[in-house]
Amino acid sequence: MSRTDEHRRLAVLAGIDIDNPELRAKLDEVSARTAARLGQPVSLVSMVLDGAQFFAGSFGLQGWLAELNGTPIEWSFCVNAVQSRTPYVVTDARIDALYAANPLVHVDGLHRYAGVPIVVDGEVLGAHCVLGYEPGEFSRSDLEELRRGADEIVALLASHRLPRAAPLPP
Template identity: 70%
Template sequence: MHPRDQDSTVMPHRFAVLAGIDLDDPELRRRLDAIAERTAHRLGQPIGLVSMVLNTAQVFPGSYGLQGWLAEMAGTPIEWSFCVNAVTSGAPYVVPDATEDVKQAGNPLVTVDGVRSYAGVPIVVDGAILGAHCVLGPDPRAFTEADLAELRRGADEISALLEEYRSR
């Protein structure tokens, strides 16, 4: 069965792949942070993330630009996750203005933390969609195909890196 044919956030293979990667490895985190920073700079956004989507939460093993509680927690409840949409669809997920988006307008990241724009693409390892590489910003933003291509380049690099750190 293809990942898009079921809720990929609960697929056993996906969790087996995730469990085989030491997301707490300091060198892995340093390298993921660098990719998040580079993508944020290239897209002119204040926040870049490498998000891994679990069944009840998302965690950020790589990040750039997070502040306050988001930086301290390095994750959110799954109900607040923009990235879960890229994971479950297997496709890029873009929100030009979250305050006008039916799905996201009531999200606490929007109403409390001021996130207005989001673009993310899936991160795939061994056929499993683990999370998303994304950028967020406080202003509305129309993301271009070139922006999504940059996110895809970063996601491909992240996938290769996660594969390097995967135990077999």
């Protein structure tokens, strides 16, 4: 992704009142519903920045992940859905070349991931995902459920746009 593309992507994210408590509560609700429907212990609305990801909505996080509410980008599964602009699945992170040494895998025990991009104004801001502590497959209907959640998330984000600042005089 070019520097200009990354700037545009982050500008779209900056135009959303992502810290709004009402928005955050609704994103948590979407996460809880997705986790329940897919039978997974963790579900997230992850916003991917240039050096980190933060969880704008979550369900099932425990310990330090719940406290920090994000991770360095190097640990992120969601960054792959953002960069590829497509759903991303890891069935067993313990044997996946990208994730076997990841602290989320070998310390926290997260072994399974499925995420779909969250696209606002043509820019992929993050991913809606589920994670599990046991390896396993995800079905096409699982990914469709994630997509439905992501569509709901996009509508929520759009409803919490910040007012545009007036252009500065020349």
